[in-house]
Amino acid sequence: MKAVIPVAGKGTRLRPHTHHTPKPVVKVAGKPVLSYLLDELIEVGVDEIVFIVGHLRDTMEAWIREEYPSLKAHYVLQEVQDGTAGAVALAEPYIDEELFIIFADAVFEVDYGLIRTLGAESDALLWAKEVEDYQRYGVIVTNDDGSMKKIVEKPTEPVSKLANIGLYYIKNHELLFEGIRKTVTSPPGPSGEFYLTDAFQYMVDNGGRLLTAPVAGWWDCGKPETLIETNHHLLEVGRRGIDPLATVDGVELIEPVRVEAGAKVRGGTIGPNVTIEEGAELDGCTVRDTIIGAHASVRGCSLNDSLVGAHADIADVSGSMRVTDHSFVAGAPSS
Secondary structure, eight states: OEEEEEOOOOOGGGTTGGGTSOGGGOEETTEEHHHHHHHHHHHHTOOEEEEEEOTTHHHHHHHHHHHOTTSEEEEEEOOSOOOHHHHHHTTGGGOOSOEEEEOSSEEEEOOGGGGGGOOTTOOEEEEEEEOSOGGGSEEEEEOTTSBEEEEEESOSSOSOOEEEEEEEEESOHHHHHHHHHHHHTSOOOTTSOOOHHHHHHHHHHTTOOEEEEEOSEEEEOSSHHHHHHHHHHHIIIIIOEEOTTOEEESOEEOSSEEEOTTOEEEEEEEOSSEEEOTTOEEEEEEEEEEEEOTTOEEESOEEEEEEEOTTOEEESOEEOOEEOTTOEEEOOOOO
16 A cells, blocks of 8 residues: 655744754654654555655655665655645655555554455545544534535534544545645635645545544644643553663652663653653753653753753753754753
8 A cells, every 4th residue: 555644844833843853753752753653554554655745855855764764655845835735736646546644743543454444335534533622623524424524624613523633544546636636726725725625525525435433542743732742641551661771870750751772860850751862861850741852961950841852951940941952051050
């Protein structure tokens, strides 16, 4: 099978970290967000992926080649950020069979095996999560059989609580791209962009049957606060622990905590919900709800709800911080 993964966005909500790191390879619980998706796709049988690239294209492509050398990857440049339909449209020359479309800004817990049960009468599977704050999302309104009737963006009335999460399996690729071509040659939406959901609506309006599928978990990684929440979840479900090659001396640990190989932590209190990546050093710190990047140095700090980039050097500061790679921040040492 094939997949299309748009990774062209600038990740503005995660700045300053995405000034030099593509949003899909920002780490959560010690692993790039995109790796969670790619590992699952490969396991289910995807062996060819079209990446729609843009922001930090060279960095993105180099990372994929290094981390997934056996993956058959194609890279298509999205020169103009004209929306999700515009992005997926660029993949059409490479698609001649069923495909996944995934937006790489979340970690999912879904049953990919459901694609094997999709009957001949169905054209696609759209994973959707029931939410209470439906006003924040595009929601899928379904027929009695669970098939899509329409998608409503950020409804003010509870027409549905099934949020569209950005994970799709398309069996009828011909009808999909027919809908995309129709969408991108029509007037754009209110934001000036072309939406993939309009192509799905075209499929439905032209006889397509798009089923919804349940989602066990969906954890957003697109902004700092949700990235930290996702870190907490992933630590809770198995990515916590102290690597045998880490040094932890005189530290109060409040689980869940992840300390990777080569990290050195001396004194202070660490946790809950803290990831300390490889080679980082912390001395006399109180840290909670925070991700510390690889080889960062943090001394005499009290941090909460923070993202500290790789190789950052921070001393004698307190509070919530967003510190990008190779930064230096120093406060007044406590007396």
